[in-house]
Amino acid sequence: MKSDTIQDARLDSEKLPFHVAMIMDGNGRWAKQRLMNRVKGHEKGSKTVRSIVTAARELGIGMLTLYAFSTENWARPKIEVSALMMLLKRFLVSERDTLMTRGVRLNILGQQEKLPEDIQREAEKTVEMTRSNQGMVLNLALSYGSRQEITQGVQTLARKIKAGSIQPNDITEEMISDHLYTRQMPDPDLIIRTSGEYRLSNFMMWQAAYSELFITQTLWPDFTRDDFVEILINFQERDRRFGRVKCSTLKDGSPQ
Numbered sequence: 001m002k003s004d005t006i007q008d009a010r011l012d013s014e015k016l017p018f019h020v021a022m023i024m025d026g027n028g029r030w031a032k033q034r035l036m037n038r039v040k041g042h043e044k045g046s047k048t049v050r051s052i053v054t055a056a057r058e059l060g061i062g063m064l065t066l067y068a069f070s071t072e073n074w075a076r077p078k079i080e081v082s083a084l085m086m087l088l089k090r091f092l093v094s095e096r097d098t099l100m101t102r103g104v105r106l107n108i109l110g111q112q113e114k115l116p117e118d119i120q121r122e123a124e125k126t127v128e129m130t131r132s133n134q135g136m137v138l139n140l141a142l143s144y145g146s147r148q149e150i151t152q153g154v155q156t157l158a159r160k161i162k163a164g165s166i167q168p169n170d171i172t173e174e175m176i177s178d179h180l181y182t183r184q185m186p187d188p189d190l191i192i193r194t195s196g197e198y199r200l201s202n203f204m205m206w207q208a209a210y211s212e213l214f215i216t217q218t219l220w221p222d223f224t225r226d227d228f229v230e231i232l233i234n235f236q237e238r239d240r241r242f243g244r245v246k247c248s249t250l251k252d253g254s255p256q
């Protein structure tokens with residue numbers, strides 16, 4: 001166990017997922033249930049982001065990816081998009097010190113060039129400042145869409161073929177992975193989606209090939225550290241086979 005993490009006694013640090021990705025859903029419904037504006041749900045959702053980043057770091061998670069804004073979210077009402085951008089900017093600025101003291105390194109996954117210039121600047125500043133941190137990696141997926149990510153990767157590979165630097169048969173799965181925003185990162189071991197929706201919604205479709213999925217009914221603004229711990233306990237009880245059969249303890253090696 002890392003000495004700077006606060007483990008939960010019910011967790012086995014050897015069996016923790018390294019990379020946890022989260023589809024943070026249900027902010028709008030949380031607000032609607034309280035007869036509030038959707039933006040209030042996003043505000044409460046930002047507070048959950050802070051507590052879950054802290055919890056992930058303390059529990060010893062190596063990499064946390066949060067789906068904060070999708071390529072499709074640009075089509076939401078302008079006022080909601082502006083509110084989300086304001087909350088993102090607030091997070092990027094106000095969390096800098098905390099990310100530094102907790103040793104968290106920030107990355108942005110997605111079409112950074114589509115983000116408002118002030119957000120791009122603040123994101124770059126926080127990414128740069130936290131570059132050498134070793135405690136945990138926090139990926140914020142911003143203007144992220146899996147189809148767009150794969151499309152831009154395919155375009156880059158096609159340009160390399162056209163330039164003659166690679167041949168079509170040189171393309172491997174690893175090469176495709178290396179042309180995604182998640183290049184050099186391990187695939188998520190666990191993807192959690194809040195609010196009871198059973199879909200990936202254009203999130204990490206390539207990387208999710210063997211991710212364990214966990215859908216909780218809890219809405220994102222209500223999601224707590226305890227909910228997270230319960231899901232990690234559930235993950236540790238799962239048998240990940242990656243398409244193979246479980247190794248037998250039988251002497252002849254036949255599958256159980």
Ligand code: FPP
Nearest residue numbers: 024025026027028029042045046068087091
């Ligand atoms: C989905 O809820 C959530 C989002 C589209 C955005 C997630 C944003 C935050 C949690 C706040 C800001 C983020 C950071 C990193 C500070 P929804 O609006 O689709 O909910 P609904 O399905 O109930 O309508």
